[in-house]
Amino acid sequence: MTEQPSYEPESLRIAAVDLGSNSFHMMIAEEFQGEIRTLEKRGEKVQLAAGLDNQNYLSEDAIQRGVDCLAQFGQRLQGMNPDRVVVFATNALRAARNRRAFIDRAEEVLGYPVEVIAGREEARLIYLGVAHTQADDGGQRLVVDIGGGSTEFIIGERFEAKALESLHMGCVSYTKRYFPDGKITAKQFRQAVSAAKQELLNIKAHYRHLGWQSEIGSSGTIRAVEQAIVSNGWGTDGITPEALKSVVDHCLLYDTVDDVDIEGVKPDRRQVFVGGLAILVAVFETLDLKHMRYSDGALREGALWDLVGRSGHEDVRTRTIASMQERFYVDTAQAERVEQTALALFQQIRGDIHARAELAQWLRWAARVHEIGLSIAHSGFHKHGAYLLQHSDMLGFTRQGQMLLAILVRNHRRKIHPEELELLPTRQQGIALWLIRILRLATVLNHSREAYDVPLPEVSIAQDTLCLALPEGWLDNFPLTAQDLEEEADLQKSAGLKVEFR
Structure with missing residues (x-):
């Protein structure tokens, strides 16, 4: 190996x-x-x-x-x-x-x-980063993060997010859209605020119903606004509606975004400051905020804490998979049988296919949810399952990760579609095909759903041929499984792949 x-x-x-x-x-x-x-x-x-x-x-x-x-x-x-x-x-x-x-x-x-990463996953990681910078004093908090192209809103308590949302408005996109010629006017600023308020209507009622006891902002725009308030004597502790109005009044004194020269706002922030400021004004007015504090924690800090969780006691992705099993009424006993067989086969050939050990977890997750499509319909359930995996909000997973899971599930039975591998990064395509082949064999071997014991075959690779060896005479005693394996060999052959049984 x-x-x-x-x-x-x-x-x-x-x-x-x-x-x-x-x-x-x-x-x-x-x-x-x-x-x-x-x-x-x-x-x-x-x-x-x-x-x-x-x-x-x-x-x-x-x-x-x-x-x-x-x-x-x-x-x-x-x-x-x-x-x-x-x-x-x-x-x-x-x-x-x-x-x-x-x-x-x-x-x-x-x-x-x-x-x-998807918008809500970004929001989850931002909250994780913020939560680790705050005192663990209980009570729900609202976290707002104004980025360049989106703004994330989270309500959470301690380290657990209870509401996650990402809206399509950011300091770069709003500056570009509402101040396209670089000129700053009161009318353009009002239009930007009004547009942000329209976006906020999507979450206003739900978030105010949940409520919060403290308000926290993160990332560049909110840091710059707070620094401007303190540096110019408009306030001493955080952002208030009155201090925010002072920042706006001062900003509207300038003719263009390039002219913005407010003490506390760094030069490389000034060109997009007005767009972010308009969004923050809309947030304060729509959600009736009274006092926002800035937090150093944000996406990258949350990503590090999430990484620590993956290598330690908790990986949120495993929780997400378990939640999907429950939501779509997966037969967990069958999923576990397929998972154990797939992992055992993978370990036998991992060295031959030059696969990193961490790929076992993708095989594990795919096995656990390979039947989620059955909750929609038996006919084409592998297609239904792939759709759910690709388009659901799956906390902890990136877009590419969800696509990998979807492709594994989509191809775990019936016809193999090698062309779908092109949807994955080039570095994943070869290994993904091996994972598909392993998952398919694990599914076929457990087709009886424990009606009888299935021995773990010895598996090896000869160039691109996958060779399985079962105990002598076993296939003669279980002709239905033998037939399933023959059909599987034909399906793989149709995709240009070769499987041998002995």
Whole structure:
């Protein structure tokens, strides 16, 4: 079996890279006695969202700005264990129709996979980062994070989020949309505030019904507003409606976004400050906020805590899979049988297919939910299951992760569709095909649903041929399973794959 790489203590540190719509950030830390100790932080204003055209294609200039920034980050991340590094992309790449072009180039210079996360998953990670910076004093808190292309709203208590939402409004997109020529007028500012209020109507009633006892803001816009308030003497502790009005009145004194020169607002923030400010005004007025404090914790800090949870006592993705099993009435006993067989087969050939050990968890999760489509209809249930996995809100999973699960479930029975692998990153395609083949065999071997004991076959690989050896005479005694295996061999052959039984 091929040995997996070992890493020096230096590379056992953890890192999170946040590819935001306005800024890219990198944070490197280490776990120390149950806490995260920050070792290094880097950030750069890339303004990726500013490079989106009307058809949501990223410009070459925007792509190059991002790649140049990540080339620098990649130098610092070299040698770190890939299992201890996460790279998350948010709204700009969620929206970009040519994101694959960016991701391929980004992964080449960075050296690690780039994962696109859904808005609610972004909100969950933001809350996790904020919660770890706050006193554990109970009571529900509202967290608001104004990013470059989206704004996240979370209500939670302690470390548990109770409501998650991501709205399509951000400091870059709103500055671009409502101040397109760079000029600042009171009328344009009111239009931006009004548009943000319209977006907020989607969550207003639900969030006010849940209620909260404290209000916390995170990320660049809210930090800049609070610093402006303190630096100019408009307040001393956090953001209030009165202090916010002072910031607005001062901002409207300038003719263009390039002229904005407010003490406390850094130069690289000024060009998008007015758009973010309009959103914050709308948030205060719509949700009737009285006092907001700023928190240093945000997406990257939450990503690090989530990474610690994965390697420790809790991986939220496993909880999500369990929730889906319950929601769609999965036969968990059958799922466990398929899971155990699939994992046993995987371990026998892992070295031959050069698969990292962590891929076993994707096989495990796929086995646990491979029958969720049965809750919709038996006919084509593998297709129904794939649809659910691709389009559901699955906390902890990235868009690419959900796509991988969907493809495994979609192809676990009937015809194999190798062309669907092209929807995955190039680095995953070859391994994903092996996982599909293993999951299919595990499903066939457990077709009886424990009507009789099924021995674990010995499995090996000869080039691309998958060879299974069962106890002598066993298939003669169980002709239905023998027939199922023959049909499976034919299906794999139709996809250009070869399976042999002996």
